[in-house]
Amino acid sequence: MESTILIREENDMGSASLLNSMELEKEFLKSNESNFDVLLQKISAIHEHLNNKDLNPKFKVNTFSYNEILDEVAIPEKGASSEEVFENLAELFEGSIRTQSPYSLFNMVPSPLIDTVAASTITQLYNTNSLMDSFGGKVLLFEQKIARMLGKLAGWNDAHGVACNGGKLTLLYAVKSAISKIDPDSRNKGIDKNLVVLTNESSHYCVEHVCSILGLGSDNCIRIKSEDGWKMNIKNLLETIEEQHKNGKKVAAIICAGGTTINFACDDTVSVYKNVKELFENSNQDYFPYFHLDSVIGWLWMNFIGVSQSELNEKIPNEKIRNKIMEVVKRIEGVSNFDSFGVDMHKNGLCPYSTSMFISKTDDNFDYLNDGKYSYGEDDYEFGNFRAYRYTFENSRPATGIVNSWIAMNRLGRTGFQDYLIKLKDISEELKTKLEESEKISILNKSLGWEIVFDIDFNRIEKKYNGSYESIAKAFMQYCWDEVNAGKVVPLISIVPEYKIYPGDINHTAFLIFPMSMYLDSEIISDIVIKLNETIDEFETKVLSGDISIGQVDFEKPIR
Secondary structure, rough: OOOEEOOOOOOOOOOOOOHHHHHHHHHOOOOOOOOOHHHHHHHHHHHHOOOOOOOEOOOOOOOOHHHHOOOOOOOOOOOOOOEEEHHHHHHHHOOEOOOOOOEEOOOOOOOOOOOHHHHHHHHHHOOEEEEEEHOOOOOOHHHHHHHHHHHHHHOOOOEEEEEEEOOHHHHHHHHHHHHHHHOHHHHHOOOOOOEEEEEEEEOOHHHHHHHHHOOHHHHHEEEEOOOOEEEEOOOHHHHHHHHHHHOEEEEEEEEEEEOOOOOEOOOHHHHHHHHHHHHHHOOOOOOOOEEEEEEEOOHHHHHHHHOOOOHHHHHHHOHHHHHHHHHHHHHHHHHHHOOOEEEEEHHHHHOOOOOOEEOOOOOOOOOOOHOOOOOHHHHHHOOOOOEHHOOOOOOOEEEEHHHHHHHHHHHHHHHHHHHHHHHHHHHHHHHHHHHHOOEEEEOOOOOOOOOEEEEEEHHHHHHOOOOHHHHHHHHHHHHHHHHHHOOOOOEEOOOEEEEOOOOOOOOOOEEEEOOOOOOOOOOHHHHHHHHHHHHHHHHHHHHOOOOOOOOOOOOOOOOO
């Protein structure tokens, strides 16, 4: 049998369809998979077109106008060859971060384990989905295996979960579960207007949007003041609950911060839960709030829960790092009392985007998340009966996040994740030490995480320039990004326009470094600091010579 599709009669325009002339074994996996090497060849061909083997943290890009380009776009009349398409595809990567570069210090974006990339590629080749087990196979079983593994870190033996695309979705699942728990009829009849959600003022900014999406309204997301260490102020929390009760409101959910990108805001979960429980018991309320830990970053510290002091002393010889890790563990170990928590494996689990998990203490959430017309039972856990679409926000879910998580968790294991966190902290401390050797750089934060927030002394400019420090800092940031976009080997750092060193502090314009690369050794760290100082000097020189003007540059706040 010939391996090409028979060419049908030419169409009215006299040309044959490209699809009709394709060689099948070069386009589709054969049933016996004997042409698997074609996939590897195609991946290699795409990679060759990228042709970037330097240390630069971004692929080179020139500025462009979206509207000008989009005005000229239309689906091509005829298809093109793989070679032509791959060559044009290379443009897609222009301006994107190269996470494999140690100079990529922009945010918490790791270079993923190659094993995870390989495994997720296979799921895409087989077009595996996670809708239902009848044709998704054991994908849903592995999803629950991952949930059970992560749940046991929190002391939950019956954990279940949902793989999803990003931390925002984990919060969406949490708040939806909270609404259904406090008001089961809401699944059928709609949401009552008397519900509020409470969270730390330092928690992720998307909580309001989550409340808006779910129909609660963003105004019903109430931020609780932070106190020293960026923990939720318990006094303000309890006063807010009492105030809401007086106003006829119910607290559907309390969302605790479990480690944020900047300042690593992390609530004392033991204290929060204990005090809220006492308040509800003493006031004889007929309900109790849903508790969620937004630990999409802080989950990594859960790998240390239950580790003895002697083991810690042996495993973490650096006392400063050991104390910081244990402070976080102390704050989050109250998660055992909570209803759910979130995990972003693409942040600090060495997985590619997007790999997140919503973890619930029991399978009650499967009912909280459905339409109120179905109740999960034992029969649902028999192979052939498991239907994820009953409780997921998406029906057409990919299996990539599931396979990514499973690979990473089994490659590293609990001790591997412990070692990974220790290494990130070691790298951060060494980088801070080198930065502090510079006369122009001052470290601002004392975070429990490993991010580095700092400011730069632009004294050469400030002596002759009347503008604000903020405008100079933003101009420097733009200069750095322009250099990086030009393909130069310059540290790709970020800016924090409204940074607060402590709760209640005035706003500062500061800079952010997030060391993520496992290739960051002493030599490369020294090179990065040298290059950063050189870039500062170049910027100041160009400003003083008039080559760069200081203007108003607006930046979004970095993702928390």
